[in-house]
Every structure is written in C-alpha cells, then in structure tokens.
Amino acid sequence: MTAAVVERKAEDFKSEVKVTWCPGCGDFGVLNATYKALAEQGYDTKDVVVVSGIGCSSRFPFFVSTYGFHGVHGRALPIATGIKMSRPELEVVVFGGDGDAFAIGAGHFVHACRRNIDMCYVIMDNAVYGLTKGQYSPTSHVGFVSKTTPTGSSEEGINPLMLAIASGATYVARGFSSKPKDLTKLIVDGINHKGFAVIDCYSPCPTFNKVNTFNYWKDETTPLPAEHDPRDRTAAITMALTDDPLYLGLFYQKEGDSFGDRVGARSTGDAAQTQALVEKLIAKYS
C-alpha cells in the first residue's frame, strides 16, 4: 500500500448500514477495532477491499464504507486471493466466522497460509454457527450441546493457531473482541505484515453459545508473557497448545518473502506487449 498517510477518523469507515448483530454480540468489538485500525493506517476508503464469506460475522463488509465483497460460504479466501493477486496495490482485509474459516473453508485456509499472500484474515470465533441459529462449529469443544449435537459434540475442536502455524502462516495471533485496543494493534500489525496474517479472535455469541461467553473468555484468557518471542516457532507452538490459560497476542511471526514477492513484479502488460507476444507465438507455430 502506498496510500498517502492522511489523518482519518474511525467514523470515516462506518457505512450507513444499520448493524444488525444481536445486542452483546462480540462482533461489534471487532468492527470497532477494525474502524480504528483502518483509520490508524490512514487509508482512503477507495483503496481498501473488505472480503468475507457467509455468516453473522461475514456481514462485516456492509458495515464498512470501503469497497467490499460478501462472497459465498467458505470462499472468502479464494475471492480475496483473486483480488490481491490481480491488484496488489489494494489493501485486502478478510473477515469471517469460525464455520466459514475452518469448516467449509478449511481447505482454502490451509492453502492461503502456505501461499502467504499479503492479506490479513480476522476470524470472528464464537465457537458456534450464529447465522444458522446455533449448530456446533469446528472450534466448539467436545461435549458442546447444540441443535445438531443434542447430546454433545463428539469431535475435538480445531486449534486455529496450530492449524495456521502447521500450514505455514507467517503471522499468527489471537485476539478477544473485548480487548479492543489490543485487537486494533493486532489488526494494524497484521495488515502491515508482509504475507498472510491470521488473527483468530474470540467473539462471543450470547444468543447461541451459552458456554463460551464473554465471562468465560474473560476468565480463561491472559496476554502472552512479555518474554514470548514470536520469531520462535517452537515457543509459539507451545503457547498455542496451552489451553489453561488461553493466551492472547502475537504468537508467531516470520519475516520473508510473500507470494507476491516470489512471483515478482507484475504489470497488466499493455496492448503492444501483448500483440508482440502473440505474434511471436504465431510465428513459432507457422
């Protein structure tokens, strides 16, 4: 991004659309942190694209005044990849739910991590399916009672941070929607990270998840110890595997080439260049 750094306010990024999340929904915290992060970065609304899938959380783009793409369930990352690869100068930020990211979108998640395209992905993790009204999700715990698991889920919950690290993500963090300041910083750093940044963000769904509530996460989480070094992958894995307490902050960061860097500078190639190549090929086949 080469956007001129201008003074911007969080309000500049609010759209006219009424936010329809339930009162108390954690997603409000993520939205506000995002407004602040975008303002802090000084972006122009025209240069940012907010991409999402389908879910309560995925309604996100409508609440932001930038360009946006509200895709289909599970395909936010491929769509974002298409945007970023074809228009590297745009700032692409992706939002979505835990179901969108880790159920139907799990394959794309793994590949976005290893492909390491310069985008930031914030998962609003409420450990439940909100929009479809309360089924268990890939991050629900064993035993979680939901409409599709009336006697409790039989599957281990996914550990998003471990999955990200194992898949090769180069920026892996955990946030909590009720820590807006920390979250804003994680998003800003994620955006500025050169490569694919993953922020799994606890964001309670008071309507359908009565287990992983605001209080639950408030009690279970604590910031990563100050001495944690995000460049140390082994330490990052250890901290990510810990569930008592659940740490918040930047677990892992690896600097290096993003996919774009590896592919090299690209232009859209003007008409003359195109014609020259096609003529050359035609000559080859004659």
Add this chain to the structure above:
Amino acid sequence: MTAAVVERKAEDFKSEVKVTWCPGCGDFGVLNATYKALAEQGYDTKDVVVVSGIGCSSRFPFFVSTYGFHGVHGRALPIATGIKMSRPELEVVVFGGDGDAFAIGAGHFVHACRRNIDMCYVIMDNAVYGLTKGQYSPTSHVGFVSKTTPTGSSEEGINPLMLAIASGATYVARGFSSKPKDLTKLIVDGINHKGFAVIDCYSPCPTFNKVNTFNYWKDETTPLPAEHDPRDRTAAITMALTDDPLYLGLFYQKEGDSFGDRVGARSTGDAAQTQALVEKLIAKYS
C-alpha cells in the same frame, strides 16, 4: 474388527487387474506392503473396503481383491467416513495421492483428523501430480519446476505430519515405499490403532518428479531415533519439523476414544423400534 484370524497370504489380496503404474513407480511398494499387512491381519476379503480418490495412486482399489470404492478427486475421506460410520464392523483403509489429500481434499483431511474415526489413511506422496502428467503438488518444494510452475513454485510445501498433528490426528507416521517391511508394520499398526491413522508415505514418481526421486529420499530419510516416544506430542512436533534428516516411523500416537466410541454403540434399529418411535412422535404432535 472381529474377523477370525486365519492364515492368509499376500496373494489372496491381489486382484486380476494388471497394475498399470510406470516401471519404478513407488506405488508398487505401497501396494505390496498393503497386501502383506492385510494378510498379516488375517482378514477375509469380504470384510475390507479399500477407498480412494482420483490419481495414479488412487487406482489402488482395483488392484486389491477386497471391496473397494474409487471415488472422485479429493473425496476419499468423506466416502470412507460414510462407510465406516454406517458399518463399523468393516475394515476401512484409504489410499490416495498428495494432491488428492492435501490440495482438493485438504479440508476433509483436517476434519477426518479431528473427527478421529477408526480408519487408516495412507497418502502416497510423490510431491507431484502424476495422473495429470506433472504439475506441482501441495507437497512440492518452493522452486519446484513443473508444467504449471515453469519458473518454479512460489509456495511453501505442506508438512503433512504437522498438518495431521495440528488437526488432531491420533496416529501420525511417515513411511517410504522402498522400506516395505517398515511400511507394512506402520500400516498394520495404523489399522489396529483405535482412531484415525495417518501415514504419509514417500512414493517416488520417476516419470514426473525428477527431484524427489528414489535416491533423493533414500539419502534424505532415516528412521526416528529409537528413544523417540510417540506419546510425546512436543517431541513428535520437533521431529516432524525437522527436514534434515527426514525421519521415518511413528511420530505420534495418542490413545483414547475414537469418534465411534464417543457416539456409542449403534445398531440399525429394527422395524418395530422404528415404528414405536414414529408413533410416539405422532402422538406428540397430535
């Protein structure tokens, strides 16, 4: 499996179909190890289902004399899950390529690991797409030159063992098709493991991968040190992250309940039981 342990020979599991892999293809080693493993287990051909997706390696079921399902690309695990969940008494063994498992099938792989259904999955990993004649695969290294990456791949290769461990697999091993004895043992142990067993097996494609050849893997691999304790997840991760040398053997095993155990004993419920339930519900709605 409660199959009576009878004396069986590897030949009993050979089908009449001519094996059409290229001379020198690593998949022959995996096939022979599988014949031996099935014989060692003393199965009856009628009680085993061999499931696969699409790829050179996925032709596997045709070469085995048991029941089989040659599915579509990337969906071997869902199909196998359907078979095993509906018929827990059958022995379900799944085979496929690295593209089938980790590209189009990546999402299912992650979920099969966390779901922990009692099946064994052998990935015949040649770090290339064989059947479609030589494109790079998710396990190809950065810089791998292929038909779709003429100047070398720009993506980090996936580490299948890390992905399996991060996703919650409870038996994670690496084999090499040219170590048939070790591989046979890994398959036997994987089948006997209660839960989802993942065996990533190096299996060179001499036709399309001129980098990761038999000699390459022979030189790069070495058995896990004798003192490695597969119950130690941290150690397993450390060994899985090491690429010099590439270790072979059982990296990680966690004993505990499989999905089937958690869901509990099931029967197909006879007609009378069904009728009683339906009548009860009808009464409820009247």
Add this chain to the structure above:
Amino acid sequence: MGSGKNDFVIRIGGEAGEGVQSTGDLAVQVAARAGYYVLTSRVPPAEIKGGLFEYQIRLANAPLYSQGDELDILLAFNEEAYESGIRVLKPDGLLIYDSAEFTPPEGDSFRRVALPLTDIAKTQLKFALGKNVVAVGAVGALFGLPIEFGQRLLQERFGRKGEEIVNKNIAALQAGIDYVKENIPGYEQYQLANAAESRPETIVITGSQAVGLATLASGCRHVFGYPITPASDVLEFLATELPKVGGIVIQAEDELAAMGMVVGAGYSGVKSMTPTSGPGVSLMTELLGLALMAEVPLVLVNVQRAGPSTGMPTRHEQGDLYISVFGGHGEVPRIVLACTTVEDAFYQTLNAFNLAETYQMPVIFLSDTALGTRSEAIPRPDLSQVTIVNRQTLASLGGVNGNGNGHGDFYSFGQEGSEEGGRFKRYNLNSANGVSPMAIPGEAGGEYVATGLEHNEYGRVRYDTTTHKTMTEKRFRKLTAAVEDAPPAYRYGDPTAEVGIITWGSTAGTCTEAVDRLREQGIAVDLIAPKMLWPLPKHQLTPFIEGKKRVLVAEVNYQGQFADLLAARLPGNYERVNIYTGMPFTVAEICEAVTGKAEALAAD
C-alpha cells in the same frame, strides 16, 4: 364455539424474537386440538436479529391448501407489522394493535381495536412475560376457541415450572379473553363454525417435520448434512430422533463431505440421506454424478429457497428444478420428486427412499420454504399402510451358491477361465430395467470396486466404445422403468374443462383454491400436479393435456423451469405463469392468469 364462518386468516406481526412465533404456535395448537384445520405461513426477517417477523394462521373446518391471500384479522405488535400487514387486510377486516407500542393513522375502512398488550401484562397482571399468552387469549376469544384447550396446553407446557407459573399464564389467557369480550363489540362475527365431526384425527406438523418423520419411518439410519436455512430443520429434527433407533447424524464440514458420506453409507448397504438447500445442492452435484455412475441409492432432500447464489435464504422459490434435473456435468439420470402439501411431504419422502433403493440411484426430493416452514393439521399417518422397499442385493439373489466365489452361476458371475473369472457382475447388463443386484460389503463373493470411471459389468475400468454405450443405456433404462412407478399425480378440478393448469410442489395448494374460486365465477378449470417431475410422467400428463384448449404452467420462478421440461419432452403449447418475488403465489394471481384480468376478490 359459534356456528359462524368457516375460514379465517389472521396474521400476527412484530419484531423477531418478541414472541410472535410463540404466540402463533400456541394459537395453532389450541385451534388444532379444538378440531379445526390449520395452515400457517411464516416470513422471518432478513436481519440477523430483529426485523419484522410475520406469522399467518388460517383456520377452517375444511381442508386448507394455501396460506390465504388476505387477512381477516391483523394483530400488529409494532408499526412495521402494521404497515406490512395493512396492505392485505380485507376492507372489512379487523386491525388489533398493541396500543402501548404505536397508534395507526385513521381513515381506512377496516375496524381498529387497540389492545394494550404490554399494559395488561405489565400493569394489570404484573407479568410482563405473559404478553404473548394475553395475545393468545384474545385470538382464542375472537375465534371462539374453547378455553379448556388453551388451559390444558399451558398446564402441559409450564407444569414443570410449578403451579404458580401455570396459574399466572392461565390468568393471562383469561385477561386476553376478557379484553376481547369487553372491548370488541360484535366480536362473535369472527367465531368459527363448529369443527366438523367427521374430521379425521390429525397431527400438526411442518413440512420439514413430515420429511423427518418419514425419514425415520423409511428405515433410513444415516443422515449427513451441513446446516443451511431452511433445511436445518430437517437435520436438527433427525439429530434428536435418529439416535433413539440406533441411527446417527453427522454434521459434516461442508456439503461436499456430507454428500460423500451419504454415498459411502449408501454403498455400504445402509439407507442414507442429506437435507440441504440450493447452495448445498450446487456443491453436491459432482458427487451426485458419482452416485449415479457407481449406482448408489441415496436421497437428497432440497428444501428450496430463493436464489440464485445466497439469494434470499428465508424466502420462497421453486427455482431449483433445473439443477435437480440437469445439474452436474455429463449425463446423470436421476429421479426427481416433489410434494404438494405437508401430508404429501411425508408420503413422497417415503417414495423417495423406496425409489432410491429400487433403482439404485440418487433421488432428489424437492420441498420448498413455504412448505417446509408451514404447519398444517394433517390426517394422522397410518404406518400400517406404508410400504418399505429394500434393495436387491447379492444375498437376495441367493448368494454365491455356497462356494464362496460364485462358480457355476454364469449369469451373475464371470465365467471360470475368463479374465474376470468368478467375479461378481455388479453391473450386469442383462437387466430389462437397468437394475443389477448389488453386493454389500461383507457379502462373500461379491467383492467389487465402485467407481466413477466408465466400467464394465464387473466394475472394471473400460474406455471402449461399446462399454460406454451399453452402460449409458443401462443407466437410462432405469428412468424408463422408474416412470412407471411414478406416484399418482395430484388431480383436482373439472376433467372436462378446456383450461388446464399444470403445476408442482406447494403451488398445487394455491392452484386448488384458484380452481374453486374460478368455479364460483363459472369458469371450469382442471388441475394436475405430478409428484414425479423427472423422468417426466408423460402417461399422467398426456391424457391431461389432451382436449385442453389452454394449458397454463404455474410455478414460482422466472424462466418457467417445469414448462421448459414439458416443452422439451412433451411438445405442446404451454402458457407460462410465473412470479419471482420471494413469496408464493396468491390465489388471486392464479385466477388472474386464467381470466387474464386482475381478479375482484370473491366476496365471502
């Protein structure tokens, strides 16, 4: 209970989550217990939280076929509900509004009665939560529903919470009744005629519950699905019920996985099903093709919603017929069934499982949003009348003659000495209806490999021209046979009429009422709604079309999808009648299509 009118429509509207649903549900159950036919329709908001929720209830003492075009009574909990509902309130209708919330403007022809619901509950009863029950009392009083049914229901519902709660609720119910009697002079005009004596015993269920019940009854034990509105209702119903008979429901990671699991279960000999809606079907088409090629029986239930793409997940449309019949690459014969009513949903779901087992192929069962989410009082299903079909297997052929490899049975097995000597002919071509017995894993001598590649009789991969030709023909022979098993089409109206309407799915109900209304106007109309949509039951449709001067095809979609199928395979002159607003047809719209003019509503 009066001896008055016998068909009333009431709509309750308000902020979602504010008790609209529970008020409606309670009122419906009271009415059904009192012996009336009921049919409801629900329009939830687009918003995640809040927004307008509308619950429409129609009561009568004769069978009902549609939700009713216009309202006799509008009960508006807030202004938005008023604004939406007033447009369809009859000129002589009754508007009841919560006067604690808003005051509607003056000046229209209908009656207006303020019902200070919030005040009654909070101030008079000191029981703010009782608001909905007050509303139920008011509705019950208007329709003259016997109070004892209401009291008994409240007892059942709140009994566990203790007598005090029960009494508070009963008091709320009475307060609603009292308010109506004291404040709405002439309230008796809304009283229903006595419930018919001869009415069959009924149960009140939604279309999706009917699908769930029939799935249980069919002997299906394995359901794999991924949540999606409005099909989640089916998935969730079965998640609760199936384990009680040793079955299992798995919420898969996506629809591809769900369909893959269904294919696996079907292959392994177990009846299985997946409930989904449009987007899920799109994701399942590749695996549907695999099921066809491997000849695996399975049922896909599609509770259609408005598309395309994510579209309008809570809105109605019959837009998925194309994908049902033609979805997937290559040529994928499959059977498509649709149901016309909640009761029909039960019986056609059973047919879907039976056809899947008989023909060893995918059956797509089409429900829709209107039908799936509406409740109807339907005749109690008689399980003793239900036929359950199980598939033809190697075992049903008598197995392998005891020697374990089928020697000597050259019809079903490869001949000794041949390439596939002794192997089971899973895909035996020697079959008039295309169906060949299937070996089930665990059956000795039946070992074969199912595959999506073209294959010979033994399931071995072959690309030669004869194999592809004969196997394609085998797969399509099943359709030729299956059409003979088409369930009887729904017929109504005057078989001698010159005007005929062809329709499908829940639109059949609206068309039925249109036929009645047109008859009153002296216009004779005939109606048919096939239950099997594909293969096209020409033997049902041809006699219907013969002799008609005009044939209209009514469906809730833009292009006329069924009309396209008809025109493609049963040449004729079809008039397409379509709406695409996210709502079902009204009876008036169908009448208008027939008469060519906006219909003055039949006075009644």
Add this chain to the structure above:
Amino acid sequence: MGSGKNDFVIRIGGEAGEGVQSTGDLAVQVAARAGYYVLTSRVPPAEIKGGLFEYQIRLANAPLYSQGDELDILLAFNEEAYESGIRVLKPDGLLIYDSAEFTPPEGDSFRRVALPLTDIAKTQLKFALGKNVVAVGAVGALFGLPIEFGQRLLQERFGRKGEEIVNKNIAALQAGIDYVKENIPGYEQYQLANAAESRPETIVITGSQAVGLATLASGCRHVFGYPITPASDVLEFLATELPKVGGIVIQAEDELAAMGMVVGAGYSGVKSMTPTSGPGVSLMTELLGLALMAEVPLVLVNVQRAGPSTGMPTRHEQGDLYISVFGGHGEVPRIVLACTTVEDAFYQTLNAFNLAETYQMPVIFLSDTALGTRSEAIPRPDLSQVTIVNRQTLASLGGVNGNGNGHGDFYSFGQEGSEEGGRFKRYNLNSANGVSPMAIPGEAGGEYVATGLEHNEYGRVRYDTTTHKTMTEKRFRKLTAAVEDAPPAYRYGDPTAEVGIITWGSTAGTCTEAVDRLREQGIAVDLIAPKMLWPLPKHQLTPFIEGKKRVLVAEVNYQGQFADLLAARLPGNYERVNIYTGMPFTVAEICEAVTGKAEALAAD
C-alpha cells in the same frame, strides 16, 4: 511431390510413450510446412502408463473438417494398434507394420508391407532412438513430402545437441525414405497432389493452443485453474506465456478456489479466466451463481470430456451443455458459446471475453476433447482485425464529477438526504440492456459491496418482493441484449434443402463433410451450427428451420441436450441424432442419420 490424390488419412498406432506422438507431430509439421492442410486426432490410452495410443493424421490440399472415417494407411507399431486400426482401414488401404514386433495374419484385401523399424534403427543405423524418425521418413516418402522440410525441422529441433545428432537423425529420415522407395512398389499412388498455391498462410496449433493464444490476445492477465485432463493444456500453455506480459497463472488448491479467485480478479477490474473440464465445472457452479449475482465478468473454458463423474477423461463427448445452461441452483442467466473448429476456438474465445466484459456476467466457453487435442493448419490469425471490448466502469461514466462522493448526479448516485445518499448505484436499474456501470476498487466514490444476497441498486441487502423481481429482470435483460451480439452461426450446404441439420461444437466439421458426401449422392442438406448456444439465437435458427421438412439435431451425447434446449424454447419437430461412445461422429454416421440407411462409403 506428385500430382496425385488430394485427401489421405494415415493412423500411427503403438504403445503410449513409444514415440507415436513424436512421429505424428513431426510428420504433421513437415506436411504443414510443405503447404498442406492437416487435421489430426489423438486417442490416448486409459492406462496410466502404456496402452494403445492412436494418432491419426489427415492431409489434403483443401480445408479439412473432420478426422476422416477410414484410413488410407495404417502404420502399426504393435499388434494392439493393428487390431484396432484394421477395422477402419479401407479395403484397398495400406498396412505398414513394424515386423520386429509382430506379424499380422494373412488374408485381407488390403496391402501389407513389413517395415522393420526397430531393425533399421538398431542394426542398420546403430541408433535405436531414431526409430520414430525412420517412421517419419517412411510416411514422408509415401506422401511425397519434400525431404528438405524434414531436414530443416530436424536441424531446428536437434541443432542445440550438436551436429552429430542432427546428422544421425537426417540419416534415419533418409533410411525411412529409402526403405519405402525400395520395398513398396507403386508407393507413388499415395502421393499428394501439389499443395494449392493460393492457400492462405497457416499455422498449426491445437484447439487448446488456440484458446490460450486468444486468451493472451484478449488482454486477459489472470488465470486461475486446477489441472484436469484435457483442460490442463490450456492452463499449462498460459502458465508459460502469461508471465511474459506481466500476467500470472495460479494453480489453485481445487476448482472452487480457482473459480473464487477468478471472481475476485473479475471484481477487481481485471479480465480473468479458468480452464477446466466437467468435474471442475460441477464444483464451480455455486461460485458461478455468485458471479452472476454480483455481476462479475469472467470466462470459464470447459474442454468437455466424456462423463458423467470421472467418466472417461481422455474421451470425447458434448455432454456438458445442460450444466452450462442450467447448472447451479436458482436462476443463473449466463452466456454459453461453443466453437466449431480450431480456428473458431481462437475467435470465439475472444468473443467470450468481450461478451463477459460487455454484459458483466459469466461466459461459459465450450471446447471439447476432439477439438482441444487435435491440430489443424489454420489461417494465420490477423490481430489487426481483432476487437477487444473493455467493461463500462464508473470512470467511463466520467467519474464522480470531481467532488468525491457523486453529489449532484442523481442518475448514478443516491440522492443527498436519502438513506444511501451519495452512494454509487452499482446496480442501477435504469438500464435497457441490464448492464450498469461497475466501479473498480480504487475508484473514488464508487465504493460498494458485491454480494450474492439479493440487493438493491446500491448493493445493499433487501428481501422485499419488488427488489427481487426487478433485479431478477435486470439480470435477465442482459440475455435479451446479448443474443443480439451472437456471433454469426456457421452455415453450410444448400439453403433451399428440405433437410436441415442443426449441430454445435466440433460436430459441425463432421456434418460439413456429410453435407458434401450427401450432395454427391444427390441429397441436398442444409447445415447450421450456432456459436452462441445460450441465450438461444432464435433469430439465426428460426429462418433456418422455416421451410425445412426435416430438422435433425446431431450431437455427441445421449439425451440430445441441444435438442432439449431447442424444443424447450423454439417449438419444432426435431429428430435427435446422438452417439455416446466416447468418440466423435463419423461422416458416415451423419449420412446414415439423414438417409436412414447405413451408407455405402462414397468411392473416391
């Protein structure tokens, strides 16, 4: 070079990997350089390694339209190739076989010549690898192809490897020539007439190369795909070429990802495309619906193969028309184009991109296995004649009048004070052809959200009845407009004939030759092959059908997919002519369909 015959068909058959491909390629290039028209067809084996590979070459000095039903010469490297090829060798044909490999049985009418290829290469030349070049020499001698073209080609191909290698190869070529001259008396009878002088300058490419070239020429820069036979050819071609003009090809993790990426790139203002085949299309249908709803231009190239499911990946079928036109849930208008020849593949690919940009919607471009994998000598494309269309954007409207939020332009922007005051009307309904200017990220004042939910003019989610109705109509208006832009249909034959054939795709070539052959038999036939298949170009088809007594619809599939579309939308009496063997029609089969009898091959 003789003055002999002007149309020869030769087939080279042998074990895959044994040099069949390189022998054929070399021979084709020599012939093309010598000025002949060539058309090839390749049938690879089903096996992963080995199996029969057949490479058929037709040479003539007039344009060619099909691969040729029967062989003049069969060059069999092994017994399997002999057995397969002998069935279509003309009674007076020539069989050449590698006598080191096998000896064919005696007794047929054709000529048989042993060509000890392996011996010549190994023993005589001490150059085992030279076997294929010996074969090329033999073929060249038979047809009388000028040796200097062969020598020059070998020089070009092996020059880098040093003079010794070049000389060895040239010696091998000569050995082949010598063998023919010495051992095949009367070999001159196979010599081609002189290449026509007036023949336009040609290039030899496959259908898939033509698609790749046109993709480059269109200005497309972003291609996302997943390997699949036979579409990988397109992906791989572009992976090599696109980066040279600053473009990029990404091999996605699956087809869902590939299509998602294409949608993202199309949204962001860049022309993009994905090449795939049947199974990939099935997986892409959900995202195709999203592209339609969000109105994103994109091109999906489908190189059709035989289905359903994994089917026969290397075999030919025109089986994906249903999914192209009707695939996906809900109603998804899209444009479907097909090409008839390799040359046409180039121009229709350009049209596909142009139509996508013009109508801001998905365009499905249908190629097929026969066309994609065959080489043809086609007139050198003239880039100066090519039109490139770019999409209508906010910028093309003159931007936002300089004030950054579009105030004052109430046509394209929400009016001040309204809910969406100042916002860009991305989906402006005020448009006759349904197309509304698109803002491209980076354009100030154009900020909007693309979505698959139903939405109003501003892209804001709305579920009301009017929005869904008007937006559905907007989306379909594009089809009404696009059909006017249909490329001219391919026409051939006698416009006054009473018999007409409608066909599409590469079958058009076979039908063209059938028309010629029937004319020789005194039967007049007319032929049309539309390039735009959907929306149906009725303005092209109606005049064609008018006055015909019989209309046949010929296509390589079971059900008659195009015939269904025709019948559904353009009532008429269509005779369906179908094969489904995994191979294209032969000319004889088409003639037979017209005459009703198995055709005695035209003697020539």
